[in-house]
Amino acid sequence: MKYSILINSYTGHTAADFSLNNIAATSGRLDLVIRCIIATFYGNSHLRKNVDFYAVLNGPPNPPKVIRINGRKIKVLPNTEKEMARILYDILKGKEVSGFTLLNFSFSEILKNLYLEKYKFIYIIERGNDISKVNFSEKEKYLFILGDQKGLNKNDENILKKYNAKEVNLGPISYLTSHCIVILNNELCKKMIVNNDIYAGGGI
Amino acid sequence: MKYSILINSYTGHTAADFSLNNIAATSGRLDLVIRCIIATFYGNSHLRKNVDFYAVLNGPPNPPKVIRINGRKIKVLPNTEKEMARILYDILKGKEVSGFTLLNFSFSEILKNLYLEKYKFIYIIERGNDISKVNFSEKEKYLFILGDQKGLNKNDENILKKYNAKEVNLGPISYLTSHCIVILNNELCKKMIVNNDIYAGGGI
Numbered sequence: 001m002k003y004s005i006l007i008n009s010y011t012g013h014t015a016a017d018f019s020l021n022n023i024a025a026t027s028g029r030l031d032l033v034i035r036c037i038i039a040t041f042y043g044n045s046h047l048r049k050n051v052d053f054y055a056v057l058n059g060p061p062n063p064p065k066v067i068r069i070n071g072r073k074i075k076v077l078p079n080t081e082k083e084m085a086r087i088l089y090d091i092l093k094g095k096e097v098s099g100f101t102l103l104n105f106s107f108s109e110i111l112k113n114l115y116l117e118k119y120k121f122i123y124i125i126e127r128g129n130d131i132s133k134v135n136f137s138e139k140e141k142y143l144f145i146l147g148d149q150k151g152l153n154k155n156d157e158n159i160l161k162k163y164n165a166k167e168v169n170l171g172p173i174s175y176l177t178s179h180c181i182v183i184l185n186n187e188l189c190k191k192m193i194v195n196n197d198i199y200a201g202g203g204i
Numbered sequence: 205m206k207y208s209i210l211i212n213s214y215t216g217h218t219a220a221d222f223s224l225n226n227i228a229a230t231s232g233r234l235d236l237v238i239r240c241i242i243a244t245f246y247g248n249s250h251l252r253k254n255v256d257f258y259a260v261l262n263g264p265p266n267p268p269k270v271i272r273i274n275g276r277k278i279k280v281l282p283n284t285e286k287e288m289a290r291i292l293y294d295i296l297k298g299k300e301v302s303g304f305t306l307l308n309f310s311f312s313e314i315l316k317n318l319y320l321e322k323y324k325f326i327y328i329i330e331r332g333n334d335i336s337k338v339n340f341s342e343k344e345k346y347l348f349i350l351g352d353q354k355g356l357n358k359n360d361e362n363i364l365k366k367y368n369a370k371e372v373n374l375g376p377i378s379y380l381t382s383h384c385i386v387i388l389n390n391e392l393c394k395k396m397i398v399n400n401d402i403y404a405g406g407g408i
Contacts, residue, residue: 021225024284031284043377079380080228080235081285171390173247176283182386186375 001192003142004052004119005184007036007177008107008156010148012057014065016092023085028059032148034084035178037069040185041077048185049074054114056107064106067091074099108159111145119143121165124184125151126174128167131187144184146177205396207346208256208323209388211240211381212311212360214352216261218269220296227289232263236353238288239382241273244389245281252389253278258318260311268310271295278303312363315349323347325369328388329355330378332371335391348388350381 011028018027023034033055040053053069067088075098078084091100105113111121119141136142145152145160152160170183215232222231227238237259244257257273271292279302282288295304309317315325328350340346349356349364356364374387 022286024286038380039383042380042383082226082228172393175386175390176242176246179243179246179386182379182383183390186379186387189376 001136001138001140001142001188002050003144003188004054004114005036005040005144005146005181006054006056006110006114007033007146008056008148008152009033009058010150010153011059012055012148013059014057014062014092015060016089017061018085018089020082020085020089023081027085028057029149030057030085030088031081032177033057033067034081034088035176036146036181037077037084038079038081039178039181041069041071041074042079047071047074047077051185054110056105056110058107064104064109065092066103066105066110068101068103070099070101072099107156111143111159111163114143115163117141121145121160121163123152123157123160123165123167124170124180125167126169128169131168131170131184134166134168136188136191146180148177205340205342205344205346205392206254207348207392208258208318209240209244209348209350209385210258210260210314210318211237211350212260212352212356213237213262214354214357215263216259216352217263218261218266218296219264220293221265222289222293224286224289224293227285231289232261233353234261234289234292235285236381237261237271238285238292239380240350240385241281241288242283242285243382243385245273245275245278246283251275251278251281255389258314260309260314262311268308268313269296270307270309270314272305272307274303274305276303311360315347315363315367318347319367321345325349325364325367327356327361327364327369327371328374328384329371330373332373335372335374335388338370338372340392340395350384352381 012030012033013028024031041048049071051071055067057065091102122142122144124146216234216237217232228235245252253275255275259271261269295306323345326348
C-alpha cells in the first residue's frame with residue numbers, strides 16, 4: 001500500500017512575503033502546513049520516506065499553488081518550524097530544494113492529476129467511518145485529504161464527492177490537522193505491519 | 205480515569221535567557237516542550253481541560269525546574285510555538301499566568317510528589333506493552349512519563365523502576381515526543397468513550 005497526504009490551506013501565502021520571525025501571523029498560518037509536513041515525515045529516529053505530501057495554498061498574492069514533497073527525494077528535512085519555514089520561503093522564491101516542487105495547480109487540478117495517477121481518495125472528516133474498521137488494499141494507492149483549521153468548504157467537498165472520496169474519521173473527537181496526520185500515520189503503520197506490507201523503498 | 209502527562213527535558217533552559225525569534229537553537233529545545241504542551245491540550249475546537257502537564261527542565265542556568273500546567277485553570281492557551289514560548293518565557297521570569305506554576309523540583313522529586321498523590325506511573329517506551337491491550341481502571345489516576353528527543357537515561361529509568369512504572373508503547377515504531385502525546389490522547393479518548401467515562405470537569 002502506497003499513500004500520500006494532501007492538505008488544503010485556504011489562507012496559506014503563495015509568495016515569500018512573510019516574516020520568518022513571525023510565521024503564524026504573517027503567512028496565513030503556514031505554520032499549520034509546516035507542522036503537517038513534520039507530522040507526515042518525522043518518526044523519532046528516521047524520516048518516513050514512503051509518503052508524498054501535497055499542500056494546496058490558496059492565500060495571497062498568487063493563488064493557487066501546490067507544494068509537493070516527494071518523500072523518497074528528501075535529503076534533509078528540519079524538524080523545527082523556523083527552519084522548515086525557511087525551506088517553504090525558498091521554494092516560494094523559486095529556489096530548488098531536493099524533494100520539493102512548486103506547482104501552479106488548484107485543489108481541483110491536483111486532485112484530477114492524482115486521480116489519473118490511480119489514487120483512491122479518502123477524506124478525513126469527523127462524520128466518516130472509523131479508520132480502524134476500514135480495509136485498505138495492499139495493491140492500491142491512497143490519497144488522504146484533510147482541511148485546514150476551518151475544514152473544507154462545500155465547494156471543495158463537492159469536488160471530493162465527484163471522485164467518490166470515502167469519508168473516514170480517526171477517533172471520537174476532532175483534531176488539529178497536524179495531529180490528524182500523526183494519528184493517521186500510526187493507524188496505517190499498524191495496519192501495514194499487520195499485513196506484513198514492507199516497502200522496497202525503506203520501512204515506514 | 206484521570207491522567208497527567210510528564211516529560212523530562214535534559215536540555216530545556218531554566219531561565220528566560222533564550223530568543224523568542226530562535227527558540228529551538230537558543231532554549232535547549234524548549235520548542236519540543238512547547239509542541240508537547242500543544243499536543244496535550246489542543247483538540248481542534250476545544251481545550252482538553254481534564255489533563256495536567258508537567259515538564260521537568262534540566263538545562264542551564266538554574267536546574268532543575270518543573271513547569272506544571274493545570275488544564276482546568278488554563279484561561280488562554282496559544283497554539284503557535286512563538287506565542288507559547290512567550291508564556292514559558294514569562295513563567296521563567298516569575299510572572300503569573302493562570303494555570304501555569306513554576307516549581308523547584310527535580311524529576312525524582314516531582315515523581316515522589318505525584319506518587320504520594322496516588323498516581324500510577326506509566327512509562328511510554330518502545331519496548332513496553334501495546335497500549336491498546338492495557339487495561340486502565342476508571343478509578344485510578346495515571347501519570348504518563350515520556351523522555352525528550354534522546355529518551356530517559358539509565359538513572360532516571362531506575363527511578364521509574366523503583367515506583368513500579370508500567371512500560372507501555374503506542375505503536376510499532378518510535379515517535380517524536382509530541383507525536384506520542386497526540387497518539388496517547390487519542391488512545392485514551394477511545395478507551396474512555398468505550399467506558400462511558402465522562403467527566404464532571406468537561407468532556408475530553
